[in-house]
Amino acid sequence: MSYLTLAIGSGRTANKAMKLLSKAGIEFPDFHNNSRKLVIFDEKKRLKLIFVKAVDLPTYVEKGAADVGIIGKDTIMEERPDVYELLDLDVSKCKVVVAGFADREYETAKSLTVASKYPEITKAFFEEKGIRIETIKLNGSIELAPLIGMSDVIVDIVETGTTLKQNGLIILDEIADVSARLIVNKASYATKTNQIQQFINEIKEVLE
Ligand SMILES: Nc1ncnc2c1ncn2[C@@H]1O[C@H](COP(=O)(O)OP(=O)(O)OP(=O)(O)O)[C@@H](O)[C@H]1O
Ligand SMILES: O=P(O)(O)OC[C@H]1O[C@H](OP(=O)(O)OP(=O)(O)O)[C@H](O)[C@@H]1O
Secondary structure (H helix, E strand, C coil): CCCEEEEEECCCHHHHHHHHHHHCCCCCCCCCCCCCCCEEECCCCCEEEEEECHHHHHHHHHCCCCCEEEEEHHHHHHHCCCCEEEEECCCCCEEEEEEECCCCCCCCCCEEEEEECCHHHHHHHHHHHCCEEEEEECCCCCCHHHHCCCCCEEEEEECCCHHHHHCCCEEEEEEEEECEEEEECHHHHHHCHHHHHHHHHHHHHHCC
16 A cells, blocks of 8 residues: 655644644654654655645645645635645644734724735735735734834734733734644545545544
């Protein structure tokens, strides 16, 4: 039987995903905390694991370079890949929110400048709300933008709320709940149905 290729984001989700796999009895002997190895196999050689930049992960799965992938719902919403989303893994939980200063007009604003890593989520959300926006695409430290007057608000991830609090910002709107999801390449699902289904069942069994 050939192996499945599984893509995992190399950043924050990697450890969570590896813990989940280990709980399901799928062990990767070559996985260590500070390892820079980008391709590893599980001990039974059923899974080839590749570590990719999270934002690129949907592309690997959509193009079939990976059969399956573990990725945050935020990235799925932003990239809208043509893949199957088959399982909510219920880890890496956070929210996509609009945040800004408490004392500025938000609900009554006709137009806003919004800084975000998520231009597509931002556009769709404010279109629906009927607020005209200019989006400033940033790749990190998003909370800085309103502090230095570069944007009125931000669209970003909140987990504990610490980053917002320490920068004097509050949640103004909630856009979506986020957790890690299992996505599957459509052609792989047709040609490797049993293998993929078995993998999903093994993971399902260890979800709380
Ligand atoms: N503070 C957070 N708490 C929980 N989950 C988060 C948090 N920030 C991000 N996430 C989730 O983890 C995913 C990966 O986030 P991360 O910031 O590690 O991206 P990355 O692209 O891997 O980072 P890097 O730029 O360091 O490679 C996000 O898409 C989101 O679903
Ligand atoms: O609510 P909290 O628990 O404070 O977490 C939220 C923060 O975590 C993420 O940033 P990340 O750590 O990925 O850093 P970044 O600024 O480089 O995106 C996110 O963009 C927020 O800034």
